Amino acid sequence: MSRPLSKLLFKGISGFRAARSSEIVSGSFYQNGMRYSTSVPNDTDTHDDFKPANKFDGSGLSLKELVEQDVKDNPVMLYMKGVPEVPQCGFSSLAVRVLKQYDVPLSARNILEDPELKTAVKAFSHWPTFPQIFIKGEFIGGSDIILNMHQSGELKEKLKDIAVNQEKSA
Numbered sequence: 001m002s003r004p005l006s007k008l009l010f011k012g013i014s015g016f017r018a019a020r021s022s023e024i025v026s027g028s029f030y031q032n033g034m035r036y037s038t039s040v041p042n043d044t045d046t047h048d049d050f051k052p053a054n055k056f057d058g059s060g061l062s063l064k065e066l067v068e069q070d071v072k073d074n075p076v077m078l079y080m081k082g083v084p085e086v087p088q089c090g091f092s093s094l095a096v097r098v099l100k101q102y103d104v105p106l107s108a109r110n111i112l113e114d115p116e117l118k119t120a121v122k123a124f125s126h127w128p129t130f131p132q133i134f135i136k137g138e139f140i141g142g143s144d145i146i147l148n149m150h151q152s153g154e155l156k157e158k159l160k161d162i163a164v165n166q167e168k169s170a
Contacts, residue, residue, distance in 0.1 A: 066120070
């Protein structure tokens with residue numbers, strides 16, 4: 001008795017248009033009966049504290065300029081999910097572990113904190129995935145490339161003068 005009843009309920013639910021379609025409607029879409037929003041509405045009832053904020057607004061820099069400055073000013077710059085102390089994805093964790101073996105200063109930004117920063121970094125590097133590693137102003141790639149460079153000895157050569165300069169300034 002329970003099987004026919006469950007089939008009847010399932011057929012009844014799947015008969016609803018929203019439950020079986022994926023339809024985009026002005027920044028929102030329905031999938032499997034759930035409504036997902038792709039934008040933040042300009043709701044006058046929403047307090048400013050709950051609206052998304054760009055953490056870099058007060059710096060006077062555009063996000064493009066911020067990324068350019070990060071890459072220029074930091075010998076090793078890592079855009080990652082999380083922070084070096086607490087990576088939030090395995091690929092970011094791998095990149096941090098490999099780079100820490102060379103005892104070089106590591107600068108990083110958490111792309112999960114600001115979706116606009118994530119977009120700006122992708123546009124700057126023309127690379128779609130994260131983490132993204134820049135060494136001496138040059139885009140190197142992600143964790144797979146860093147790992148291959150580490151295994152071949154190429155990364156040691158690339159970071160050699162950064163480690164030496166770090167020791168001199170200490």
